[in-house]
Amino acid sequence: MKTIEQKGMYPKFPRSGKDTRVTHYCAGCGHGIVNKLVAECCAEMGLQDNTIFVDPVGCGVFTYYYWDAAHISAAHGRASAAATGVSRARPDAVTIAYQGDGDLGAIGFNNAFQAASRGEKFGCIFINNSLYGMTGGQMAPTTLEGETTTTTPFGRDPALTGHPLHVCEVFSQLQAPVYIARVSVADTKRILQCKQAIKRLFEIQRDHKGYALLEILAPCPTNFRMDPLKAAEFCKNEMEAEFPLGVFKDAEKGVGGSRSCATEGGADAQERVPPASASLVVKPVPQVASCAELFGVSDGVDAPPAEDDPAVPERRFKFAGYGGQGILSLGICVAEAARLEKRHTLWFPSYGPEQRGGSASCSVVVSGMPIGSPTVEHPDVLVCMNQPSYERFVGDVKKGGVVIVDATVPLTKQPPEGVKLYQVPAIQMAEDFGVPKAANTMMLAALRAFKATGLGDESLETALCASFKKKPQLVEKNRDLLRRAEDALLNN
Amino acid sequence: MTKFVKSNEAVVMGALYAGCDLYFGYPITPASEIAHGAAKWFPMLGRTFVQAECETASVNMMFGAAGAGKLCMTATSGPGFSLMQEGISYLAGAELPAVIVDINRAGPGLGNVYPEQSDYTPAVKGGGHGNYQTFTLAPASAQEMCDLTIKAFQMAAKWRTPAVVFADGLQGQMMENVTLPDAELPRPDFSDWAAQGEAKTRQNLVKSIFLDAAAQEVFNEHLQRKYEDMAADAMAETYLAADAELIIVAFGIASRVARTTAETLRRKGLKVGVFRPITLNPFPRERLAAAAKGRKVMTIELDAGQFADDVRLNLAKSGLGAEAASVMMIHRMGGQVVTVDDVVKAGKMILGK
Numbered sequence: 001m002k003t004i005e006q007k008g009m010y011p012k013f014p015r016s017g018k019d020t021r022v023t024h025y026c027a028g029c030g031h032g033i034v035n036k037l038v039a040e041c042c043a044e045m046g047l048q049d050n051t052i053f054v055d056p057v058g059c060g061v062f063t064y065y066y067w068d069a070a071h072i073s074a075a076h077g078r079a080s081a082a083a084t085g086v087s088r089a090r091p092d093a094v095t096i097a098y099q100g101d102g103d104l105g106a107i108g109f110n111n112a113f114q115a116a117s118r119g120e121k122f123g124c125i126f127i128n129n130s131l132y133g134m135t136g137g138q139m140a141p142t143t144l145e146g147e148t149t150t151t152t153p154f155g156r157d158p159a160l161t162g163h164p165l166h167v168c169e170v171f172s173q174l175q176a177p178v179y180i181a182r183v184s185v186a187d188t189k190r191i192l193q194c195k196q197a198i199k200r201l202f203e204i205q206r207d208h209k210g211y212a213l214l215e216i217l218a219p220c221p222t223n224f225r226m227d228p229l230k231a232a233e234f235c236k237n238e239m240e241a242e243f244p245l246g247v248f249k250d251a252e253k254g255v256g257g258s259r260s261c262a263t264e265g266g267a268d269a270q271e272r273v274p275p276a277s278a279s280l281v282v283k284p285v286p287q288v289a290s291c292a293e294l295f296g297v298s299d300g301v302d303a304p305p306a307e308d309d310p311a312v313p314e315r316r317f318k319f320a321g322y323g324g325q326g327i328l329s330l331g332i333c334v335a336e337a338a339r340l341e342k343r344h345t346l347w348f349p350s351y352g353p354e355q356r357g358g359s360a361s362c363s364v365v366v367s368g369m370p371i372g373s374p375t376v377e378h379p380d381v382l383v384c385m386n387q388p389s390y391e392r393f394v395g396d397v398k399k400g401g402v403v404i405v406d407a408t409v410p411l412t413k414q415p416p417e418g419v420k421l422y423q424v425p426a427i428q429m430a431e432d433f434g435v436p437k438a439a440n441t442m443m444l445a446a447l448r449a450f451k452a453t454g455l456g457d458e459s460l461e462t463a464l465c466a467s468f469k470k471k472p473q474l475v476e477k478n479r480d481l482l483r484r485a486e487d488a489l490l491n492n
Numbered sequence: 493m494t495k496f497v498k499s500n501e502a503v504v505m506g507a508l509y510a511g512c513d514l515y516f517g518y519p520i521t522p523a524s525e526i527a528h529g530a531a532k533w534f535p536m537l538g539r540t541f542v543q544a545e546c547e548t549a550s551v552n553m554m555f556g557a558a559g560a561g562k563l564c565m566t567a568t569s570g571p572g573f574s575l576m577q578e579g580i581s582y583l584a585g586a587e588l589p590a591v592i593v594d595i596n597r598a599g600p601g602l603g604n605v606y607p608e609q610s611d612y613t614p615a616v617k618g619g620g621h622g623n624y625q626t627f628t629l630a631p632a633s634a635q636e637m638c639d640l641t642i643k644a645f646q647m648a649a650k651w652r653t654p655a656v657v658f659a660d661g662l663q664g665q666m667m668e669n670v671t672l673p674d675a676e677l678p679r680p681d682f683s684d685w686a687a688q689g690e691a692k693t694r695q696n697l698v699k700s701i702f703l704d705a706a707a708q709e710v711f712n713e714h715l716q717r718k719y720e721d722m723a724a725d726a727m728a729e730t731y732l733a734a735d736a737e738l739i740i741v742a743f744g745i746a747s748r749v750a751r752t753t754a755e756t757l758r759r760k761g762l763k764v765g766v767f768r769p770i771t772l773n774p775f776p777r778e779r780l781a782a783a784a785k786g787r788k789v790m791t792i793e794l795d796a797g798q799f800a801d802d803v804r805l806n807l808a809k810s811g812l813g814a815e816a817a818s819v820m821m822i823h824r825m826g827g828q829v830v831t832v833d834d835v836v837k838a839g840k841m842i843l844g845k
Binding site: 015017048049050051052054055061064068069070071072073074075078081082083084085086087088089090092093094095110111114118285286287288290291292294295296298299300301303304305306332335336339344345346347348349351370371372373374375377 | 493494495496505508509513514516521522533535536537538540542544545546548549552553554555556557558559560561562564578579582586605661662663665666667668669671672676687688689690691693694695696697698699700701703704745748749750751752753755829831832833
């Protein structure tokens with residue numbers, strides 16, 4: 001027997017485990033017809049080398065047996081997410097996702113909807129046969145009211161299970177898609193229309209125009225419990241009554257769309273409303289040629305790598321206060337100064353809900369040798385700018401350590417024996433200097449004045465200046481503040 | 493170039509040097525800085541950042557991008573990592589290279605955003621369905637967050653497997669020096685199996701389905717052989733271990749607590765050392781056995797004992813039944829970190845001092 005060549009399909013289907021050209025679809029199944037049409041369109045348009053099909057889980061799972069093109073077999077419901085990955089990875093390819101109504105309409109609805117909303121550049125062929133086929137004819141979101149399925153044995157009751165989900169109507173509310181249509185394969189005329197629509201879907205992908213969705217109403221004789229002709233009649237009469245055929249949106253041809261699309265709209269499409277604020281504009285992404293160019297410039301201090309020096313003892317710092325007092329940047333400043341001196345350095349903030357109001361703290365560890373534990377259980381130096389953190393941390397300070405606390409903090413607790421306490425009017429001094437935000441710079445001045453860091457004066461000053469790298473006009477001002485504050489502290 | 497950066501950012505830097513072309517992610521504390529860095533830097537290098545609608549989407553976008561032959565990644569934390577397990581199983585089932593970074597937070601459920609190592613079992617043993625494993629690396633510093641992310645991409649490509657970079661919330665937030673690589677890695681060629689939308693890859697099929705039970709078994713056997721072969725790439729380090737009477741076994745952030753503890757106890761004249769697995773899967777079993785044989789063994793971990801059980805298992809499989817049976821554990825949960833004080837106390841007790 002001579003086999004008739006089917007355009008776009010393998011001559012035989014060895015991936016099915018059989019050396020034949022028989023598909024796994026039931027007689028009269030809409031998938032079989034659509035599979036033939038998709039293969040024809042892909043071949044006739046010369047796109048087989050360029051196409052990547054993303055296959056679903058469901059009755060469409062085995063399209064890779066048939067279509068002669070590259071395939072990726074996705075998880076149930078995730079073909080649109082996978083197709084997003086494929087089309088982003090291979091923007092020059094033609095990416096086509098093939099999904100059923102359980103796959104797309106239920107478990108994977110949000111993935112499909114969000115991909116459409118983002119305007120991903122792939123085409124989605126969505127087979128609506130009003131139920132789950134592969135798993136045994138259960139209710140799908142598209143099941144008609146009153147339709148009997150294995151999970152609606154008394155007919156779908158909208159009072160309990162809602163109404164059929166209209167995917168095209170929902171998706172056509174989105175701005176990004178360029179093509180949304182519903183066709184059917186219930187008779188010859190419809191099959192020919194369906195082929196034209198599939199061709200359109202491929203064209204849009206070939207030309208990389210954007211997201212396209214084609215819903216295809218398909219009969220499922222096995223689960224309808226009907227012969228193929230009756231199933232086709234059901235598809236034409238009952239399903240089309242619920243799901244009208246038509247082009248919901250074709251941006252290039254000016255069809256549909258309440259808001260205009262990425263491509264130029266026609267008569268029906270309204271002009272895009274400009275954003276209300278002129279500041280809400282997409283900025284061009286600065287392009288760099290390499291990682292070295294991107295990361296070659298330091299945001300802060302330009303410091304050499306650390307060098308091991310066993311003679312330099314480890315010193316642990318805790319900085320604490322209210323969020324907004326510059327606690328975290330004070331810690332970074334000390335850390336950067338240590339880096340300048342080639343010390344091993346570690347900075348660690350309090351994070352999570354804490355950082356959104358209330359107290360903030362950070363820890364810094366400076367050492368001549370590689371640092372072990374990052375947590376500061378017993379600080380050598382504690383800097384506190386508010387009462388709660390003073391009360392929380394003061395008892396932990398190591399013997400021989402230093403506590404520097406803002407003068408506004410009442411000393412409700414005494415530090416452990418052998419710990420030196422300095423009360424510094426950092427907040428007041430910053431206000432007196434006319435820069436209330438610089439209370440942390442006042443604390444840095446105190447750390448420097450009292451020689452509490454074990455780091456050189458020059459390093460601390462350089463680190464402070466480097467922290468204003470992005471606001472160069474503030475560098476000299478802060479250098480000046482640091483020196484004046486230090487003078488004031490040393491002279492009192 | 494040496495930079496002072498947050499560990500989470502070091503992950504992105506490593507990924508970019510490794511040749512990662514696509515990032516798919518969904519925001520979650522304490523991993524979000526990874527997405528922030530990726531959102532800025534990937535597009536600047538002409539690469540792709542996609543904010544997915546959920547972690548299920550992220551991992552399946554990776555399935556597509558990896559299937560199309562590109563290096564890709566995501567980063568998340570516990571709840572998101574749970575959501576990704578099905579997709580990671582599919583990645584393993586289709587033998588796709590991809591990198592998942594888990595910045596472990598405290599659980600179960602919503603828990604909180606502070607550090608735990610309680611995702612150990614899903615991160616190390618394969619948390620989804622089926623007989624699969626991941627290549628899992630556990631960095632302990634900002635430098636390693638960069639370096640081991642690069643290693644993760646190399647291992648993912650070499651073994652055609654999802655790789656997991658397993659760190660925790662504390663590490664993610666930490667800033668330390670990171671010396672960046674001198675050069676970017678060349679892109680691997682996956683055209684012998686990937687669906688790339690080109691004539692030469694037209695016959696390629698990326699799938700995890702084997703409808704025939706015999707074929708599925710053959711594939712499973714192939715996977716298991718691969719996982720055995722991966723042992724060649726196991727990594728570990730020891731510290732002060734040569735003459736130690738007590739070996740503290742710990743990974744990630746806990747290994748740094750172990751390091752300080754060992755130093756502290758050594759200063760008190762106690763012979764304490766550290767064994768740190770750098771790869772958790774493949775587990776450096778032989779090196780652990782060599783370090784632990786005839787010694788007392790204690791783990792430090794931020795979970796309920798999942799790691800200690802794995803240490804016991806690996807010791808037992810090495811024939812060190814007595815050492816396995818006597819493994820002790822110091823642990824904290826809920827976002828609390830084991831303190832050096834606590835481990836020092838325990839170490840003294842174990843050594844009878």
